[in-house]
Amino acid sequence: MTLSTLVAEEQEVLEHYLRAFGALERNGAARDGSWVAALRRSAMARFSRLGFPTARRGNEEWKYTDIRPIARRPFQLPLPPGSPAVGAAELAAFALGPTGGSRLVFVDGRYQEQLSSRPSLPGVSVLSLAEALTSGADTVQEHLGRYADCDTHAFTALNTAFLHDGAFVHIPQGTTLDKPVHLLFLSTAHAQDTATHPRVLIVAGEGARATVVETYGGPSGADYFTNAVAEVVVGPGADLTYYKEQRQGERAFHVTTTQVVVGREATFSSFNLDLGGALARNNLNVAMDDERGACALRGLYLMGGAQHVDNQVIIEHARPYTTSRELYKGVLNGRSRAVFHGSIIVHKGARKVDAEQVDKNLLLSDEAEADTKPAFWIYCDDVKCRHGAACGQMDENALFYLRSRGLTEPAARRLLTRAFVSELVEGIASETLRDRVDGLVEARLSSWLGDDEAVG
Amino acid sequence: MLEIRNLHASVGEVEILKGIDLQVKPGEVHAIMGPNGSGKSTLAYVLAGKPGYVVTAGEVTFLGKDLLPMKPEDRARAGLFLSFQHPLEIPGVRLDQFLRAGINGIRKSRGLEELDVLKFDRHLVKKVQLLEMDQGLVRRSVNEGFSGGERKRNEVLQMAVLEPTLAILDEPDSGLDIDAVQEAAKGINQQRGPENATILITHYQRILNYVVPDVVHVLINGRIVRSGGKELALEVEAQGYEELQEAEATLRSSG
């Protein structure tokens, strides 16, 4: 194929999205307020101008991730799922267990009332975005589309253009949610390759406390593309824990953009687990917008086969006395590839910022690849910023030490690999979530390194 | 030599020192004992002029001069030395280089000739030998990679090199085993003389077996609640701080 036919292919896909957008508008599928329609239209206009960021030259943000496989495929918008949308077994595989908290289930991007449970929580809104848009909640209009950047980010523009459903979570001032809110997004197999564009808006009011869990699941053996955008507002003094797990099939394409605004004395903690996908890209942008805000961002990715994961984390310290802690770790097997691109930006005048950024990769196979770029952009002198990165295979001395104590080599390897990730797993505050991650990690490592019987 | 009258000091919004009175004469060793958080280190920092420690009332004179408006380096040049409880690392700066810059700063301020590398080295080597320390230490970066004990000994060495008039030693014994405490004490005693004085801040009585104080003060909640001879230290050790703290609380509520 020549360059021009390839470019023509990308052009074709762009036009496909324009047509799909036009059809959607004509059908009047979205019956919400005019402001949403305007938001969609301007996003579509923006997307058609931006196109997918496929350039291989001077494209710093996508330096190590080639998204042409997405840009050259005309993914279809899935038809509304039949009933039942997914089987009980599929649901159980991803459900959070009996926490008693709220659960919103989305199949192919659409809210499924019969699979969801919404215990009554006074003052708290946990509902589908489609519902929130038609019922016209002021909070939605106040925040939706305000933080995620359509101007320069094609995927965000595309998501916004096709925005029709997703989740809206609002925890009002001074409210504490004891139980996690679970947002479960499931893709299903279709005859055609499909794309969903889920949208999430989480608003934690002043002093509110809550945990939100987002799960992305789907079958293996099918090609589908998830392009999610979440906007998260952490109000003054609020404390929000945001846990996201990506467990889609090995042929799935997954791009998420999470835009977080952290208010005065607020705390935002995130955990990002990547296990699935052929190509997964997580953009996590955190704006430390007021004094004494703090964020702790953690990520764990276990990749095998030909999987590719790319975590792009940007923390913007706009105000004084804000702190950030960032720890990402990856275990890479097979021919997998992991990219970590962390940027810490400290604005002029943002005194006493304290930021730390660490990325570590453990390469289990000789064909795996890790690319790391931990960057600082610092415009203020009164700061403390550190970063560290490490990459390598297992410590041979440690391996020998364990074997000299009677462990078989596979057992020693698994033990050391577990030790490598344990810092992240142990750091999960909620026991339910910690056990869940522990189980998922254990299952993945066992599939690579054998299970416990190997311990001699 | 040192006169402290009704000294009040705050860090941020919090008042830590609530009226300290203390007089130190040449040749004396004063021990200041107190539980954690009683204001011992704050007193040391206030005397050394650490930024952020604000004197809200009272006065301090050192060798007849008003100490409080002086900059930290001018206090050092006037002969005041603070041995830090947690000495800092200064990566890449060799100890000998550091101390030569310090001693020459002090000498210059007194109109004395600065020491060249050779003269300073002789001075330094003498002190290192006196304290029976490793010569290699002075070629290492200040406190970088030093163990807790090495850092404390290094503070004693710095005191010996700079030959202060008043040495304020902030817990020179914390974190040290008994042998190391004896070593440190030996170093401190070597510096004692009729012309200079020492304020030794400590949590435990142990070091006072080796550095025998002339006066012992008990500092609780920002005030000196008792003063006495060296036997007071033993008394405090025997009964613990709780009782004294209670006594102080009663005193306050009644006063």
Add this chain to the structure above:
Amino acid sequence: MTGTNQYVKDVATRGYQYGFVTDVETDVAPRGLHEETVRFISAKKKETDWMLEWRLKAYRYFVSLLKKDQLPRWANVKYPPIDFQDIIYYAAPRPRKQLSSLQEVDPEILRTYEKLGIPLEEQKRLAGVAVDAVFDSVSVATTYKEELAKRGIIFCSMSEAIQQHPDLVQRYLGSVVPYTDNFYAALNSAVFSDGSFCYVPQGVRCPYELTTYFRINTEGSGQFERTLIVAEAGSYVSYLEGCSAPMFDTNQLHAAVVELVAMENAEIKYSTIQNWYPGDEQGKGGIYNFVTKRGKCLGKNSKISWTQVETGAAITWKYPSVILQGDNSVGEFYSVALTKGYQQADTGSKMTHMGRNTRSRIIAKTISAGHGSGTYRGLVRVMPTASNARNFTQCDSLLLGDQCGAHTTPYVEVRNNTAHLEHEAFTSRVSEEQLFYCNQRGLSPEAAQALIINGFCKEVFKQLPFEFAVEATRLLEANLEGVVG
């Protein structure tokens, strides 16, 4: 902390001391870049056909890049577009006659180097330092030549090497940095006027520090020197370059290329003290220092070590790199980069691990003051063939004042799981705690700052040959006024 602020202010506004212009007649090519310019330079140098052909190929490639507007724009530096037709590509001091000894060098030039503290006259020379001095575009003097020749070491200007050692030049020129490498390397390959050439034969340890001193003197001229060092098996050479330029309001372009080749068990140590004119306090004028430096560890157990102290130039864009091709080869990069006034520096290193058991080490110290902007940019790449590769990178930044910026963009690419890479970095200002500790020991805030900054740079300075380490410390201190008594 008024003392600190005063210090920071001093640092930010410290003047340039090497800004005088020397009055000598120069031979100048007409302004602008055309095929004729390239031919003019080549003819001036009485070059052979292959050399001219090579230059012309580079010229055509450069023109094609210029047409496609493929200038490197990824660096974190800002400057108005350069008019490549408004540069003098060749300026040489006009010799009174053929030079046969140092006595015949224009005394004005000798005085210039004396003012710069570069001793050309043998008796004044630092013991053990051989000097090659490049004035504008051409080499004016090489000292110690005979001593070196006795050991089979060739140390001469690039022009002379092209004449006298054409096969060596032809074999290695462009072998590490081909003219297609990048925009400025293409430009340099087309118009380079002179530079140094050094060849150390098998098993020879060069007993002297070899030094080249570069000076830009003519207003509006660019300097495009080309340096090539080849160390044969088992040899060793330490090389140092220094740079300065007079103060002109216009920006001058300096686009050099340096290539190093180390054979089996050979070691090359390359040090730079760069003090080009940085422009005035408002950021007017100054040198654009766009340089490509790369070494190739071709043989087993070879080692290439770069050390740089970058205090000058309006804009610095350079990434001394090592291609670790031979098994067990070692690459090192030590850097101090200071930006003050309106200086901008985007500098770092690229270590490409190809051979087995290759090791690299990067220590980069960035100091930003005034409105300065310092960026560390580095790449450590481990290729699938590089089993047991090791890298350690440390890139720290110190900010003095609240108008400057310090940035760090390291890239790490690992394609072999037996590699071990460690990267650490911190950014801060001089801590108040440290300052207080120093003050408590009798140091003034200014002295304490200087001492701490010196300590910050120490790991880099100690890589320099002794005399130059002293020089570098002094240069930094002079640039950071205020300083230790």
